Amino acid sequence: MSLPEHRQRKLNLLLAACSLKPGAGGIARVGRMMAKVIADLSNSHNYRAQSYTLEPSPESPLPNSDARRSRIRFASHMHASALTTSHFVYDFLGMARAHCRIPFFSKPFLTYMHGIEVWENAPRRHTLLAHRASMLLSNSAYTRDRAFRTLGHLKTVRVCWLGTEDDNPPAYSRRIERPRVLVVGRMVEGYKGHDELIRCWPKVVSKIKDAQLVIAGTGPLLAHYMKMAENTVSDPDRIVFRGFVSDDRLSEEFSQATIFALPSRGEGFGLVYIEAMRHNVPVLGSIHDAAAEINVDGQTGYNVDLDKPDDLADRIIYLLTNSSAAATLGANAFHRWQQHFRFSAFSQRFTPLLDEFLGV
Numbered sequence: 549m550s551l552p553e554h555r556q557r558k559l560n561l562l563l564a565a566c567s568l569k570p571g572a573g574g575i576a577r578v579g580r581m582m583a584k585v586i587a588d589l590s591n592s593h594n595y596r597a598q599s600y601t602l603e604p605s606p607e608s609p610l611p612n613s614d615a616r617r618s619r620i621r622f623a624s625h626m627h628a629s630a631l632t633t634s635h636f637v638y639d640f641l642g643m644a645r646a647h648c649r650i651p652f653f654s655k656p657f658l659t660y661m662h663g664i665e666v667w668e669n670a671p672r673r674h675t676l677l678a679h680r681a682s683m684l685l686s687n688s689a690y691t692r693d694r695a696f697r698t699l700g701h702l703k704t705v706r707v708c709w710l711g712t713e714d715d716n717p718p719a720y721s722r723r724i725e726r727p728r729v730l731v732v733g734r735m736v737e738g739y740k741g742h743d744e745l746i747r748c749w750p751k752v753v754s755k756i757k758d759a760q761l762v763i764a765g766t767g768p769l770l771a772h773y774m775k776m777a778e779n780t781v782s783d784p785d786r787i788v789f790r791g792f793v794s795d796d797r798l799s800e801e802f803s804q805a806t807i808f809a810l811p812s813r814g815e816g817f818g819l820v821y822i823e824a825m826r827h828n829v830p831v832l833g834s835i836h837d838a839a840a841e842i843n844v845d846g847q848t849g850y851n852v853d854l855d856k857p858d859d860l861a862d863r864i865i866y867l868l869t870n871s872s873a874a875a876t877l878g879a880n881a882f883h884r885w886q887q888h889f890r891f892s893a894f895s896q897r898f899t900p901l902l903d904e905f906l907g908v
Contacts, residue, residue, distance in 0.1 A: 559595035559906060561586065562629055564622075564646060565639035568605035568612070570795060573734070574819045578660060578687075578710060579639040583609040585895050585902065586637070593908060600625055602643075622646065630655060635906055641665050641674045644681070648673075656682035658905045661705070663687070663816020663838070664737070666695040675699050683905045685898075687817035690838035706901050709842075710817050711894030712885070718827050720803035722878075727759045727868040730805035730829075732798065732820045733812070735767030741811035741834065742773050744854055746780055746787060748861035753786055755865050764790040764801060802827035806874055807867050811852055811860055812837055825885035830877035832863060848881035 563586060565579040566572075583599055587609040590597035599610040602622050606612070615622035626646040629636075638644040638659040647657050659681055665674055678684060678695070684705040686692035692705050729752075733740040745761060752759050763773065770789070777787040793801060802808065808824035809832040815821075821842045824831050831849030833839025845851045850867075852859040867874045887893070 558634055559593075560633050561590070561595065561597040561635045561637060561906070562633045563597070563599040563610060563637045563639075564626060564643055565599065565601050565605070566643055567603040568599065568601055568608045569603065570607060572603070575640050575660075575662060577713060577819060578662070580607070580609065581711065581713060581891065581894055582637065582639070582660075582898065584713075584891075585898050586610060588895075589899065589902065595906075600629070637902075637905075641677050644677050645673055647677065647680075656905065658683040658685065658902075660685045660687065660708075661691055661695055661816075663691050663694075664814055666691070667698055667814075670698050678702055683901065685901065688838040688841050690841050691816040708897050708901055709888065709894070710819060710822070711889045711891050712819075712822060712826055713891055715890040715892050717882075718799050718803065720799050720827075722803055722828055724804060724806055727756050728762060728805050729759070729807045729809050729832075729864060729868070730762045730764065730801055730824075731809050732764045732793070732801075732823075733810055734765055735769035735773060737814065738769055739812055739814040741809065741813075741854070741860075742769070743776070744811055744860055745809060746773065746776050748857075748864070749777075749781055749787060751858075751861040752864050752868070753781065756868050759864075759868055760785065761787045762790060762801060762805070763787065764793040764798065766792050798823075799827070802829055805829050806871075807832055807849075807864065809860075809864070810839070811854055812839065813854065815839055818842055822885055822889040825881035825889065828878040828882045830867060830874050830881055832860070832867075844880075844884065847877070848884050849877055 563583055567576045568579050586597050597610055599608045599612045601614045603617055604614045623646055636657040640660050640662055644659040661684055678699050681704055685708045686705050687710050689707050749761055781787055808829045811834040813836040815837045817838050821831050831843040833843045833851045835851045835853050840851045843849050850863045852863055
């Protein structure tokens with residue numbers, strides 16, 4: 549449906565993001581998905597849309613320029629854009645700070661909430677921005693409800709689950725050569741379950757001699773976890789660190805994993821959960837965050853209670869020694885991805901919300 553002619557002349561949307569580069573993290577991935585939907589809708593609805601990023605992002609689905617990593621240049625551009633832009637979209641509240649500096653900042657803006665930035669100890673500026681936003685998108689009901697406890701009730705918030713960047717199943721077929729658990733995550737805050745997985749590994753190995761824990765990712769805590777693993781297991785082949793893994797290599801890692809585990813206490817959604825589902829891999833999350841909303845306990849995997857020390861190890865041992873149960877959970881996980889977490893599913897959720905924001 550095309551917009552009336554007088555609306556076409558007025559709508560001019562700017563997507564502002566830190567980065568839209570592949571490999572730049574989960575928020576960049578969400579930004580690319582939003583940009584792709586916006587690009588499609590701007591063509592069909594005939595309004596102008598572009599993106600502006602802090603870092604160079606030539607892969608943007610929208611016409612893009614960037615601030616060459618200069619925050620001053622970014623803020624100046626956003627200030628100048630207020631003269632021609634009718635609607636602003638931000639990838640997360642941290643980037644929406646630029647809106648405070650925009651003249652006539654009563655202009656409508658939409659931004660995503662991803663989790664930790666709106667929970668306990670959230671910066672006060674995020675609180676103010678959340679209440680000023682014309683529309684807030686929350687990646688899960690869990691993120692929304694936990695944000696309410698910190699920010700108070702937010703009338704403009706809508707839950708919009710995320711998805712993968714396309715509808716295609718993985719190029720790699722499953723080829724499990726040994727009992728293997730894969731964990732993928734940035735090693736920054738220390739809440740993603742690396743400690744618990746490493747601590748429980750001796751119990752797993754005592755039952756399954758060739759079980760291997762593969763840890764992909766990097767961050768400030770990497771050296772700490774490597775030292776912890778060295779002090780926990782005598783054979784370095786039992787816990788292996790891959791460091792940074794490209795998307796293509798990560799797909800190969802998923803294809804060789806019996807289980808994907810991220811028993812975290814702080815996931816607002818967990819894009820890696822749905823990536824595991826896309827690869828037919830059963831998921832081990834926790835009951836303490838949004839994993840229980842994305843990963844259906846007993847159907848696509850299990851959500852463990854980290855306050856019960858044996859729960860994690862027992863679930864791992866069960867799945868590594870029961871290949872048929874793991875295969876069934878993996879097949880269910882793939883089906884759930886197909887139903888709810890493909891890009892087309894994200895687009896169907898995001899499109900009416902964007903139309904509402906724009907007043908279409």
